[in-house]
Amino acid sequence: MPDTQRVLSQFADQTQACEDLGSPFTAMVCRVLATRLDTRTRFGKRILEWDGDPYPDNVALRACGAMHALARLGQEPRLTAAYPPNAADEASLWSAIAAALPRNDDFLTDFLSSPPQTNEVARSALILGGMLHLGAITRLPFDLLEIGASAGLNQAFDEYAYDLGEGRAWGSPAAPLTIPCRWRGPVPPLEAPIAIAARAGCDLRPIDPANGEDRLRLTSYVWADQTHRIVRLEAALAHAAARGRTVDGADAADWVEQKLAAPRQPGTTRVLFHTIVWDYVSAPVRARIIAARDRAAASATSEAPFAHLTVESDEVRGGAAIRLAVWPGGADRFLGRGDFHGRWAEWA
Numbered sequence: 103m104p105d106t107q108r109v110l111s112q113f114a115d116q117t118q119a120c121e122d123l124g125s126p127f128t129a130m131v132c133r134v135l136a137t138r139l140d141t142r143t144r145f146g147k148r149i150l151e152w153d154g155d156p157y158p159d160n161v162a163l164r165a166c167g168a169m170h171a172l173a174r175l176g177q178e179p180r181l182t183a184a185y186p187p188n189a190a191d192e193a194s195l196w197s198a199i200a201a202a203l204p205r206n207d208d209f210l211t212d213f214l215s216s217p218p219q220t221n222e223v224a225r226s227a228l229i230l231g232g233m234l235h236l237g238a239i240t241r242l243p244f245d246l247l248e249i250g251a252s253a254g255l256n257q258a259f260d261e262y263a264y265d266l267g268e269g270r271a272w273g274s275p276a277a278p279l280t281i282p283c284r285w286r287g288p289v290p291p292l293e294a295p296i297a298i299a300a301r302a303g304c305d306l307r308p309i310d311p312a313n314g315e316d317r318l319r320l321t322s323y324v325w326a327d328q329t330h331r332i333v334r335l336e337a338a339l340a341h342a343a344a345r346g347r348t349v350d351g352a353d354a355a356d357w358v359e360q361k362l363a364a365p366r367q368p369g370t371t372r373v374l375f376h377t378i379v380w381d382y383v384s385a386p387v388r389a390r391i392i393a394a395r396d397r398a399a400a401s402a403t404s405e406a407p408f409a410h411l412t413v414e415s416d417e418v419r420g421g422a423a424i425r426l427a428v429w430p431g432g433a434d435r436f437l438g439r440g441d442f443h444g445r446w447a448e449w450a
Contacts, residue, residue, distance in 0.1 A: 224444025
Protein backbone atom coordinates (compact mmCIF):
# COMPACT_ATOMS: atom_id res chain seq x y z
CA MET A 103 0.00 0.00 0.00
CA PRO A 104 1.26 3.52 -0.77
CA ASP A 105 2.50 5.37 2.30
CA THR A 106 1.84 9.06 1.69
CA GLN A 107 3.21 10.07 5.08
CA ARG A 108 6.54 8.43 4.26
CA VAL A 109 6.59 10.31 0.96
CA LEU A 110 6.05 13.60 2.80
CA SER A 111 8.75 12.69 5.33
CA GLN A 112 11.19 12.11 2.48
CA PHE A 113 10.32 15.52 1.04
CA ALA A 114 10.91 17.10 4.46
CA ASP A 115 14.31 15.42 4.82
CA GLN A 116 15.31 16.47 1.31
CA THR A 117 14.20 20.03 2.08
CA GLN A 118 16.59 20.10 5.02
CA ALA A 119 19.40 18.59 2.94
CA CYS A 120 18.96 21.29 0.32
CA GLU A 121 19.11 23.98 3.01
CA ASP A 122 22.26 22.42 4.49
CA LEU A 123 23.95 22.23 1.07
CA GLY A 124 23.18 25.83 0.16
CA SER A 125 20.13 25.58 -2.09
CA PRO A 126 17.25 27.49 -0.47
CA PHE A 127 15.34 27.61 -3.77
CA THR A 128 15.29 23.82 -4.21
CA ALA A 129 14.29 23.53 -0.56
CA MET A 130 11.36 25.83 -1.37
CA VAL A 131 10.38 23.69 -4.37
CA CYS A 132 10.36 20.63 -2.08
CA ARG A 133 8.16 22.42 0.46
CA VAL A 134 5.73 23.74 -2.15
CA LEU A 135 5.27 20.38 -3.84
CA ALA A 136 4.86 18.53 -0.54
CA THR A 137 2.25 20.95 0.81
CA ARG A 138 0.33 21.86 -2.37
CA LEU A 139 0.23 18.79 -4.60
CA ASP A 140 -2.88 16.64 -4.63
CA THR A 141 -4.00 13.57 -6.56
CA ARG A 142 -6.01 15.41 -9.23
CA THR A 143 -3.04 15.31 -11.63
CA ARG A 144 -1.09 12.22 -12.72
CA PHE A 145 2.06 13.93 -11.42
CA GLY A 146 0.63 14.55 -7.95
CA LYS A 147 -1.01 11.14 -7.72
CA ARG A 148 2.16 9.29 -8.69
CA ILE A 149 4.19 11.19 -6.11
CA LEU A 150 1.76 11.02 -3.21
CA GLU A 151 0.91 7.37 -3.90
CA TRP A 152 4.49 6.39 -4.72
CA ASP A 153 4.86 2.73 -5.69
CA GLY A 154 7.98 1.83 -3.74
CA ASP A 155 10.09 3.23 -0.95
CA PRO A 156 10.39 7.00 -1.50
CA TYR A 157 13.71 7.20 0.39
CA PRO A 158 15.99 5.06 -1.80
CA ASP A 159 13.94 6.17 -4.82
CA ASN A 160 14.43 9.81 -3.73
CA VAL A 161 11.07 10.88 -5.06
CA ALA A 162 11.61 14.50 -3.94
CA LEU A 163 14.67 14.94 -6.17
CA ARG A 164 12.82 13.26 -9.04
CA ALA A 165 10.00 15.79 -8.64
CA CYS A 166 12.35 18.76 -8.35
CA GLY A 167 14.29 17.56 -11.38
CA ALA A 168 11.09 17.30 -13.41
CA MET A 169 10.10 20.89 -12.55
CA HIS A 170 13.59 22.22 -13.25
CA ALA A 171 13.64 20.46 -16.64
CA LEU A 172 10.31 22.02 -17.59
CA ALA A 173 11.52 25.44 -16.46
CA ARG A 174 14.72 25.09 -18.51
CA LEU A 175 12.78 24.15 -21.64
CA GLY A 176 11.20 27.62 -21.61
CA GLN A 177 7.83 26.51 -22.95
CA GLU A 178 6.12 27.69 -19.75
CA PRO A 179 7.27 31.34 -19.42
CA ARG A 180 5.67 31.87 -15.99
CA LEU A 181 7.46 28.83 -14.58
CA THR A 182 10.77 29.83 -16.14
CA ALA A 183 10.34 33.32 -14.67
CA ALA A 184 9.80 31.82 -11.21
CA TYR A 185 13.21 30.10 -11.37
CA PRO A 186 16.63 31.62 -10.69
CA PRO A 187 18.15 34.00 -11.45
CA ASN A 188 14.72 35.54 -10.86
CA ALA A 189 13.29 35.78 -7.35
CA ALA A 190 10.07 34.07 -6.28
CA ASP A 191 8.22 33.36 -3.07
CA GLU A 192 6.25 30.21 -2.32
CA ALA A 193 2.95 31.68 -3.49
CA SER A 194 4.23 32.86 -6.87
CA LEU A 195 6.20 29.63 -7.39
CA TRP A 196 3.13 27.49 -6.72
CA SER A 197 0.99 29.70 -8.96
CA ALA A 198 3.43 29.10 -11.83
CA ILE A 199 3.58 25.36 -11.13
CA ALA A 200 -0.21 25.04 -10.88
CA ALA A 201 -0.66 26.83 -14.22
CA ALA A 202 1.92 24.64 -15.97
CA LEU A 203 0.86 21.29 -14.51
CA PRO A 204 -2.27 20.53 -16.59
CA ARG A 205 -0.49 21.27 -19.88
CA ASN A 206 2.60 19.23 -18.96
CA ASP A 207 1.22 16.48 -16.75
CA ASP A 208 2.46 13.67 -19.00
CA PHE A 209 5.96 15.13 -19.37
CA LEU A 210 6.36 15.68 -15.63
CA THR A 211 4.94 12.27 -14.71
CA ASP A 212 7.13 10.43 -17.21
CA PHE A 213 10.19 12.28 -15.87
CA LEU A 214 9.60 10.61 -12.49
CA SER A 215 10.30 7.16 -13.97
CA SER A 216 14.08 7.56 -13.94
CA PRO A 217 16.07 7.93 -10.73
CA PRO A 218 17.96 11.15 -10.05
CA GLN A 219 21.27 11.21 -11.83
CA THR A 220 24.13 13.56 -11.16
CA ASN A 221 27.65 13.93 -12.44
CA GLU A 222 28.98 16.44 -9.92
CA VAL A 223 32.16 17.60 -11.63
CA ALA A 224 33.56 19.21 -8.47
CA ARG A 225 34.00 15.73 -6.98
CA SER A 226 36.92 15.51 -9.39
CA ALA A 227 38.88 17.48 -6.78
CA LEU A 228 38.42 14.57 -4.36
CA ILE A 229 39.33 12.06 -7.06
CA LEU A 230 42.42 14.12 -7.88
CA GLY A 231 43.62 13.87 -4.28
CA GLY A 232 43.21 10.10 -4.27
CA MET A 233 44.94 9.73 -7.63
CA LEU A 234 47.86 11.89 -6.49
CA HIS A 235 48.38 9.52 -3.56
CA LEU A 236 48.16 6.57 -5.96
CA GLY A 237 50.57 8.17 -8.42
CA ALA A 238 53.09 8.68 -5.65
CA ILE A 239 52.83 4.97 -4.77
CA THR A 240 52.96 3.28 -8.20
CA ARG A 241 54.40 6.05 -10.44
CA LEU A 242 52.69 4.38 -13.40
CA PRO A 243 49.99 5.53 -15.86
CA PHE A 244 46.39 4.74 -14.87
CA ASP A 245 43.88 2.49 -16.63
CA LEU A 246 40.65 4.02 -15.26
CA LEU A 247 37.44 2.02 -14.71
CA GLU A 248 34.49 3.93 -13.22
CA ILE A 249 31.10 2.53 -12.22
CA GLY A 250 28.03 4.74 -11.90
CA ALA A 251 29.81 7.05 -14.32
CA SER A 252 26.74 8.91 -15.68
CA ALA A 253 28.34 10.97 -18.49
CA GLY A 254 31.89 10.03 -17.49
CA LEU A 255 32.82 13.61 -16.65
CA ASN A 256 34.88 12.73 -13.58
CA GLN A 257 37.08 10.44 -15.65
CA ALA A 258 38.55 13.63 -17.10
CA PHE A 259 39.70 14.83 -13.68
CA ASP A 260 43.26 15.22 -14.99
CA GLU A 261 42.11 17.60 -17.75
CA TYR A 262 40.59 20.18 -15.39
CA ALA A 263 42.33 22.91 -13.41
CA TYR A 264 41.93 23.31 -9.63
CA ASP A 265 42.07 26.16 -7.17
CA LEU A 266 42.80 24.33 -3.92
CA GLY A 267 43.04 27.32 -1.59
CA GLU A 268 45.99 28.91 0.22
CA GLY A 269 47.73 29.57 -3.12
CA ARG A 270 47.70 25.92 -4.16
CA ALA A 271 46.73 25.03 -7.72
CA TRP A 272 46.88 22.04 -10.04
CA GLY A 273 46.32 21.71 -13.79
CA SER A 274 46.77 23.78 -16.91
CA PRO A 275 45.62 27.39 -17.25
CA ALA A 276 44.18 26.29 -20.62
CA ALA A 277 41.87 23.71 -18.97
CA PRO A 278 38.19 23.80 -20.01
CA LEU A 279 37.13 24.63 -16.45
CA THR A 280 38.59 25.41 -13.05
CA ILE A 281 37.24 23.71 -9.93
CA PRO A 282 37.58 25.50 -6.59
CA CYS A 283 37.95 23.14 -3.62
CA ARG A 284 39.37 24.10 -0.24
CA TRP A 285 41.97 21.48 0.71
CA ARG A 286 42.74 21.34 4.42
CA GLY A 287 45.10 19.22 6.48
CA PRO A 288 48.13 17.33 5.11
CA VAL A 289 47.37 17.73 1.40
CA PRO A 290 48.15 15.02 -1.17
CA PRO A 291 51.50 15.22 -3.03
CA LEU A 292 50.79 17.77 -5.76
CA GLU A 293 53.92 16.83 -7.71
CA ALA A 294 53.07 13.13 -7.95
CA PRO A 295 52.93 11.85 -11.55
CA ILE A 296 49.50 11.46 -13.15
CA ALA A 297 49.12 10.05 -16.64
CA ILE A 298 46.08 8.30 -18.10
CA ALA A 299 46.58 5.26 -20.34
CA ALA A 300 42.86 4.49 -20.78
CA ARG A 301 39.44 5.64 -19.56
CA ALA A 302 36.22 3.63 -19.41
CA GLY A 303 33.00 3.78 -17.43
CA CYS A 304 29.56 2.24 -17.15
CA ASP A 305 26.13 3.30 -16.00
CA LEU A 306 22.70 1.71 -16.08
CA ARG A 307 21.41 4.89 -17.77
CA PRO A 308 24.44 6.47 -19.42
CA ILE A 309 24.33 10.12 -20.43
CA ASP A 310 25.63 11.01 -23.88
CA PRO A 311 27.32 14.42 -23.57
CA ALA A 312 26.46 15.16 -27.22
CA ASN A 313 22.73 14.44 -26.83
CA GLY A 314 20.52 17.43 -26.02
CA GLU A 315 17.83 15.47 -24.16
CA ASP A 316 20.50 13.71 -22.07
CA ARG A 317 22.15 17.03 -21.24
CA LEU A 318 18.79 18.49 -20.16
CA ARG A 319 18.09 15.53 -17.87
CA LEU A 320 21.50 15.73 -16.22
CA THR A 321 21.41 19.51 -15.83
CA SER A 322 17.89 19.43 -14.38
CA TYR A 323 19.15 17.54 -11.34
CA VAL A 324 21.57 20.36 -10.51
CA TRP A 325 19.84 22.72 -8.10
CA ALA A 326 18.60 25.75 -9.98
CA ASP A 327 20.00 28.38 -7.62
CA GLN A 328 23.52 26.90 -7.77
CA THR A 329 24.42 28.50 -11.08
CA HIS A 330 28.15 27.85 -10.63
CA ARG A 331 27.47 24.10 -10.65
CA ILE A 332 25.36 24.37 -13.80
CA VAL A 333 28.04 26.39 -15.61
CA ARG A 334 30.69 23.89 -14.55
CA LEU A 335 28.58 20.94 -15.69
CA GLU A 336 27.87 22.52 -19.07
CA ALA A 337 31.59 23.18 -19.62
CA ALA A 338 32.48 19.58 -18.73
CA LEU A 339 29.74 18.22 -21.02
CA ALA A 340 31.00 20.34 -23.91
CA HIS A 341 34.56 19.13 -23.26
CA ALA A 342 33.46 15.47 -23.28
CA ALA A 343 31.26 15.91 -26.37
CA ALA A 344 34.11 17.53 -28.31
CA ARG A 345 36.20 14.41 -27.65
CA GLY A 346 33.43 11.97 -28.50
CA ARG A 347 33.49 10.37 -25.06
CA THR A 348 30.67 8.09 -23.99
CA VAL A 349 29.95 5.62 -21.20
CA ASP A 350 28.90 1.98 -21.57
CA GLY A 351 25.31 1.12 -20.72
CA ALA A 352 25.71 -1.90 -18.45
CA ASP A 353 25.01 -3.46 -15.09
CA ALA A 354 27.92 -2.55 -12.81
CA ALA A 355 28.64 -6.12 -11.70
CA ASP A 356 28.56 -7.54 -15.24
CA TRP A 357 30.81 -4.74 -16.46
CA VAL A 358 33.33 -4.96 -13.62
CA GLU A 359 33.59 -8.72 -13.94
CA GLN A 360 34.29 -8.42 -17.66
CA LYS A 361 36.74 -5.53 -17.40
CA LEU A 362 38.73 -6.94 -14.49
CA ALA A 363 38.99 -10.37 -16.13
CA ALA A 364 40.61 -8.82 -19.23
CA PRO A 365 44.43 -9.06 -19.52
CA ARG A 366 46.21 -6.28 -17.71
CA GLN A 367 48.69 -4.09 -19.56
CA PRO A 368 52.11 -4.22 -17.86
CA GLY A 369 53.43 -0.84 -16.85
CA THR A 370 50.00 0.55 -15.91
CA THR A 371 47.93 0.72 -12.74
CA ARG A 372 44.38 -0.48 -13.23
CA VAL A 373 42.06 1.65 -11.06
CA LEU A 374 38.46 0.82 -10.17
CA PHE A 375 36.81 3.95 -8.75
CA HIS A 376 33.40 5.38 -7.92
CA THR A 377 31.89 8.43 -6.22
CA ILE A 378 28.57 8.46 -4.32
CA VAL A 379 27.39 5.29 -6.02
CA TRP A 380 27.61 2.52 -3.42
CA ASP A 381 24.38 3.42 -1.60
CA TYR A 382 22.45 3.00 -4.85
CA VAL A 383 23.86 -0.47 -5.61
CA SER A 384 21.99 -3.53 -4.38
CA ALA A 385 23.67 -5.92 -1.95
CA PRO A 386 24.00 -8.77 -4.52
CA VAL A 387 25.60 -6.42 -7.07
CA ARG A 388 27.97 -5.07 -4.42
CA ALA A 389 29.01 -8.61 -3.50
CA ARG A 390 29.80 -9.47 -7.11
CA ILE A 391 31.84 -6.28 -7.58
CA ILE A 392 33.86 -6.96 -4.43
CA ALA A 393 34.45 -10.57 -5.48
CA ALA A 394 35.69 -9.44 -8.91
CA ARG A 395 37.86 -6.80 -7.24
CA ASP A 396 39.41 -9.38 -4.94
CA ARG A 397 40.19 -11.69 -7.87
CA ALA A 398 41.90 -8.81 -9.68
CA ALA A 399 43.77 -7.86 -6.51
CA ALA A 400 45.11 -11.39 -6.10
CA SER A 401 46.81 -11.23 -9.51
CA ALA A 402 48.28 -7.74 -9.11
CA THR A 403 52.03 -7.31 -9.41
CA SER A 404 54.44 -4.44 -8.92
CA GLU A 405 54.63 -4.11 -12.73
CA ALA A 406 50.81 -4.17 -13.05
CA PRO A 407 49.27 -2.90 -9.78
CA PHE A 408 45.57 -2.70 -9.05
CA ALA A 409 43.79 -0.05 -6.95
CA HIS A 410 40.31 0.70 -5.65
CA LEU A 411 39.52 4.37 -4.95
CA THR A 412 36.18 5.28 -3.38
CA VAL A 413 34.45 8.54 -2.44
CA GLU A 414 31.36 7.31 -0.62
CA SER A 415 29.08 8.22 2.26
CA ASP A 416 29.50 6.36 5.53
CA GLU A 417 28.20 6.60 9.08
CA VAL A 418 29.70 10.08 9.53
CA ARG A 419 27.31 12.83 8.46
CA GLY A 420 28.29 15.89 6.48
CA GLY A 421 30.61 14.43 3.88
CA ALA A 422 32.03 11.40 2.13
CA ALA A 423 34.93 9.17 3.11
CA ILE A 424 37.82 9.02 0.63
CA ARG A 425 39.54 5.61 0.73
CA LEU A 426 42.25 3.93 -1.32
CA ALA A 427 43.43 0.31 -1.44
CA VAL A 428 46.43 -0.69 -3.58
CA TRP A 429 47.63 -4.17 -4.50
CA PRO A 430 50.03 -5.90 -4.08
CA GLY A 431 49.62 -5.24 -0.40
CA GLY A 432 46.00 -4.18 -0.26
CA ALA A 433 46.07 -2.00 2.84
CA ASP A 434 42.85 0.05 2.99
CA ARG A 435 43.95 3.66 3.49
CA PHE A 436 41.60 6.32 4.84
CA LEU A 437 42.72 9.43 2.95
CA GLY A 438 40.24 11.93 4.35
CA ARG A 439 36.75 13.32 3.89
CA GLY A 440 35.18 15.49 1.23
CA ASP A 441 32.05 17.54 0.67
CA PHE A 442 29.36 15.80 -1.40
CA HIS A 443 29.47 18.72 -3.87
CA GLY A 444 33.26 18.96 -3.83
CA ARG A 445 33.49 22.30 -2.02
CA TRP A 446 36.16 21.11 0.44
CA ALA A 447 38.39 18.20 1.36
CA GLU A 448 39.86 17.45 4.80
CA TRP A 449 42.88 15.21 4.28
CA ALA A 450 43.95 12.80 7.00
